[in-house]
């Protein structure tokens with residue numbers, strides 16, 4: 001059974017007459033133990049959807065079930081032990097170091113009776129290694145580059161050790177090498193049994209690293225399934241107004257876009 005299910009989800013901003021609905025009646029099931037990539041053009045509702053799956057955005061209709069339970073009824077601690085979200089925009093107190101941020105990820109595992117332990121230290125250390133941050137552990141986040149900061153937030157989400165991870169554009173600020181490391185880390189996490197969903201703009205990386213692809217346009221899911229089965233030149237045109245030729249990467253078998261050109265400027 002899927003650990004995270006959205007049923008007839010409707011999401012909006014504003015209230016009463018100023019209410020603007022951005023997602024209406026959406027159904028989604030994240031496949032267990034797999035990587036789901038959510039793709040689609042700017043403003044189609046990807047981040048709003050992800051925030052609602054993590055209870056940061058309350059739906060005006062519909063439900064999100066986490067392990068079969070309505071997330072609106074789950075105690076905060078229960079939620080934090082089951083699901084971690086890396087939002088698109090992150091904010092940290094001034095002067096907070098990478099190691100301090102990552103330690104916050106352990107909070108859901110502590111209590112009055114279970115203080116900081118050797119296990120917590122080990123998990124933080126592993127998260128620092130996974131994000132290639134050992135040398136920067138004691139540097140304040142506000143003295144880091146955008147990509148280094150992004151890796152620190154990813155490490156925090158990893159340190160939370162939840163079975164479910166939602167990542168909103170986890171590689172947007174990363175150079176090619178670190179992008180690959182993060183995507184490979186995401187694959188390793190899925191191989192260890194975790195369920196992941198990530199919003200990604202790069203369709204080729206989404207195809208290569210995700211098992212399941214959800215394509216959104218105007219607040220609706222227009223295609224969902226295995227990348228090799230759902231990504232077509234028509235879908236790319238429909239989503240982005242881009243013409244392309246699709247071929248399969250001879251090394252990995254995943255779809256590649258070649259000969260891409262915008263249809264918007266030529267209209």
Ligand SMILES: Nc1ncnc2c1ncn2[C@@H]1O[C@H](COP(=O)(O)OP(=O)(O)OP(=O)(O)O)[C@@H](O)[C@H]1O
Pocket residue numbers: 013014022040041042043044045046047048049
């Ligand atoms: N706080 C807000 N108040 C009002 N409208 C909002 C707010 N946040 C987002 N929106 C609107 O909701 C719609 C969906 O936004 P969302 O950020 O979910 O899109 P997205 O697909 O994640 O976009 P992007 O790829 O640019 O990050 C957009 O039309 C956006 O303008």
